[in-house]
Amino acid sequence: MEDPRVRQLARYIVQTATQTQAGDKILLEQHGGQDHSLIKALIQESYAVGAKPHFLLSNREVEAEQLRGADLAHMQDVTQYELARMRAMQSYVDIRVDENIYTWANLPAQAQDAWARGYWGPLHMDLRTQATKWTVLYWPTQATAQLAGMSLTEFEDFFFASVLVDYSKMGEAMQALVARMQNTDKVRITAPGTNLEFSIKGIGIMAMHGSRNLPDGEIYTSPVRDSVNGTIRFNVDSRYQDFIFKDVEFTFKDGKIVDGSSNATERMNKILDTDEGARYVGEFAIGVNPMVTRPITNIIYDEKMAGSFHFTPGNCYNNADNGNKSSIHWDLIQSQRPEHGGGSMFFDGELIRQDGLFVPSDLHVLNPEALR
Secondary structure, three states: OOOHHHHHHHHHHHHHHOOOOOOOEEEEEEEOOOOOHHHHHHHHHHHHOOOEEEEEEEOHHHHHHHHHOOOHHHHHHHHHHHHHHHHOOOEEEEEEOOOOOOOOOOOOHHHHHHHHHHHHHHHHHHHHHHHOEEEEEEOOOHHHHHHHOOOHHHHHHHHHHHHOOOHHHHHHHHHHHHHHHHOOOEEEEEEOOEEEEEEOOOOOOEEEOOOOEEOOOEEEEOOOOOOOEEEEEOOOOEEEOOEEEOOOEEEEEOOEEEEEEOOOHHHHHHHHOOOHHHHOEEEEEEEOEOOOOOOOOOHHHHOOEOOEEEEEEEOOOHHHOOOOOOOOEOOEEEEOOHHHOOOEEEEOOEEEEEOOEEOOHHHHHHOHHHHO
């Protein structure tokens, strides 16, 4: 028997998240896994609105073998076929199914680099975000449940609770923060190991409440490219390229990461040396999803965590353009919730958030108890 939450989610993705309409071509892509309940429901819901579903099922272990021997030119060639298909689509849904979270962890550095620069950058960071109405999510598995420290049933409940929040209510509550950010020049953030300053003046502000990522719940912009100065310590573990980075710390000077360390500093620096833009920041975002209250070592969830913010080396988005272009986009997260060490966020000297809770009265609508 189908879990009714699967049908609710599929209908939401087609009708609201991607706003797929009659006649639209929608590409439904599932990476891994044997549970096809969501993609089948998405096909059915696509037909229900008169859209034309296309689908692709892939396997991450097979993809890893292709990458293991690939050079940049080969990945660019592979990407040309993918680009032709993507250009024909109006909507795109990416269902990621991690049965083994370390499948790509031991790929050679040149393979990871070829994938980032030849495939992920041009296909997903450029075309997908510009040409299609898209949504991405991670489907619950035993592997991701274990990483989160939950049983599969507990993780499924967490998943559906976090992806099916009241996004309409969230969107309305975000407007006060959007208005404040539009009128802000200097941002200052302090926390254990963190004393960071930058400007967001003149950069676009985007409120995300139930479209691109599921779960959703962030307000993002980007810093003026050369304005970032100071230090930051990220206290949320980050799984990137199937490797878990811990204790990431950066020092910035005039926008550039000039020093850094982590549990794998050499590996981290190879990512930051992917291209010139990888050492500059392409996104600053504040997480507000009330159902995500602790990190689970999955960026799409952790970056939406209430009381968190993320600061992203790499590519900026066109609607929050600070001019930084890169083949990477690595959302690194700091939680300022009390149980994670606390912290403060200031806009032009005014205290906006303390220990994960918004302080000004007009922003109380974004605190977790108001959004649940």
